[in-house]
Amino acid sequence: METKTLKTAESSRMTSKVGFIAFVSAMGAFLDGYDNMVISVVLLLLQPAWKLTVAQLGLIGSMAFLGMALGGLIFGRLTDKVGRRTSFILDLSMFVIGGLVSAFAMNITVLLIGRFIAGLAIGADVPISTSLIAEFSPKNKRGFLTGLMQPFWFIGATVSGIVTIVFLLSGDQNAWRWALGFSVVIAVIVMLLRTHMPESPRWLLAKGQKVDQDELNGGLAEISKSLPSAVEEESKLSVLFSKRYAVPLTLVLLFWFLAVYRGSSFNAYLPILLQAFGFHSQIAALEMNTALWLIYAVVSFVTALCLDRIGRRSIILIGWFFNIIFTFAVAFVTGSQPILFVTLIMASTICNQVVSTAIYPWSVEFFPTMLRGTAQGLATGISRFGGMFATFMFPILQVSLGWTGAVTTVSVVMFVGLIVGLILRPVATENRSLEEILGSESKLVETGGEKA
Structure with missing residues (x-):
């Protein structure tokens, strides 16, 4: 097959350009975290103010996940077709609209519309951001740089x-509106920064377009050794579901679904749960909630530092095993044990974040350039359906089965995922270029040999 070869020295060093790309891309994850968690506070405040039922709480909490699921599915494919940079600007424009609609909502219907639009934008951003980071990263830093999405x-x-907390202490009854609106300010700043982002050289080459050699030397951290000129077959959606990608795609979809399913079962309602388990004031519940997020950020950052030293699969399976143990233990905590509740929730969520951090590089490393966004978009969509299901069903399960029954149900689903993860073994991806990973997958399918 005729190939296009990128003639530039392979480099494992970080450059300021790569750092800028990673930072601006990861700011999409920052907005994701802000938006997802601010809604937990909004629910805490709106539940008594709007006299929301359990079903309405679940609907508001899950609506953004529906948007994220569709955003990932649509824009994951779109970014492979029209490019990373174009999609990058469009998705944040949608986020600004969704944020403004949510902040000015006067009833539950308008709030649901705003949450859906914001979710659509967030879901769109994940496949674009991770694809860009992976395609610019040095092979010995790719795990760390893509893993930064989680601490961000x-x-x-x-x-x-x-x-x-600041808005609440001000005594303003519209504190939740200001909190939602603040994300719009951040989104506008990030959108302006993204206008300075370059297009991915890998994507340009895969599309058969020319890339300036000086730009490659300054921006592409490792050599793209041999990109096929006949890219059409690699861009067909059917290729993604072929035998070649069956194992990695199954694992990526499975663990993204499970990680978001587990996280969303608790995260969206954590301030409410903290109140039920002994933190009786809104401020006390929010302070503990915020302290936990900061701890998780540190843990995720440390995990990201380890991703290029320890295999992704090992981190995921070990983290998931302990996640199941701690989550199951939470099922037997009562409302009179607030310290034990916080300790177990923190332990299980730390394990969940270790797993989530390792999934970020995994979800883009296995797939070719013209299907990378599609694969990550599919993973984003599936995972957010898991989040939507968990956010909507958890309060209902709690009412029908009780606290112990609801959390036990979550734990059983998690255990099934562990069994599948132990059975399936993909090729190793750490410290390999994206092209080397694809080559290993191809040889594996051709020979039927053992996985690396």
Whole structure:
């Protein structure tokens, strides 16, 4: 097959350009974390003010996840077709609209519309951001740089808590509106920064377009050794579901679904749960909530630092095993044990964040350039359906089965995922270029040999 070869020295060093790309891309995760967690505070305030039922709480909490699911599915494919940079600007424009609609909502219907639009934008951003980071990263830093999406998510969640507490202490009855509106300001700043983002050289080459050699030397951190000129077959959706990608795609979809399913079962209602388990004032519940997000941000950052030293799969399976144990233990905590509740929730969520951090690089490394956004978009869509299901069903399960029954149900689903993860073994991706990973997958399918 005729190939296009990128003639530039392979580099494992970080450049300021790569750092800028990683930062601006990860700010999408910051907005994701801010928006997801600010709604937990909004629910805490709106429940008594609007006299919301359990079903309405679940609907508001899950609506953004529906938007995220569709956003990931639509824009994941779109970014492979029209490019990373174009999609990057469009999705934040939608976020600004969704944020404004939510902040000015006068009833539950308008709030649901705003949450859906904001969710659509967030879901769109994940496949674009992770694809860009992966395609610019040095192979020995790709795990860390893509893994930064997770600590940035929790930094956003932490900021949402701080902002909300400040607005609440002001005594303004519209504190929740200001908290939602603050995300719009951040989104506009990030959108302006993204106008300075370059298009991915890998995507340009895969589309058969020319890339300036000087730009490659300054921006592409590792050599794209051999990109096929016949890219059409690699852009067909059917290729993604072929035998070649069956194992990695199954694992990526499974663990993204499970991680968001587990996280969303508790996260969206954590301030409410904290009140039920002994933190009786809104401020006390929010302060504890915010402190937990900050701890998770630190844990996720440390995990990201380890991703290029320890195999992604090992981190995911070990983290998931302990996640199940701690989550199951939470089922037997009563309302008179607030310290034990916080300790177990923190332990299980730390494990969940370790897993989530490792999934970010995994979800883009296995797939070719023209299907990378599609694969991550599919993973985003599936995971957010998990989040939507968990957010909507958890309060209903709690009413029908009780606290112990609801959390046990979550734990059983998690255990099934662990069994599947132990059975399936994809190729190793750490410290390999994206092209080397694809080559290993191809040889594996051709020979039927053992996985690396």
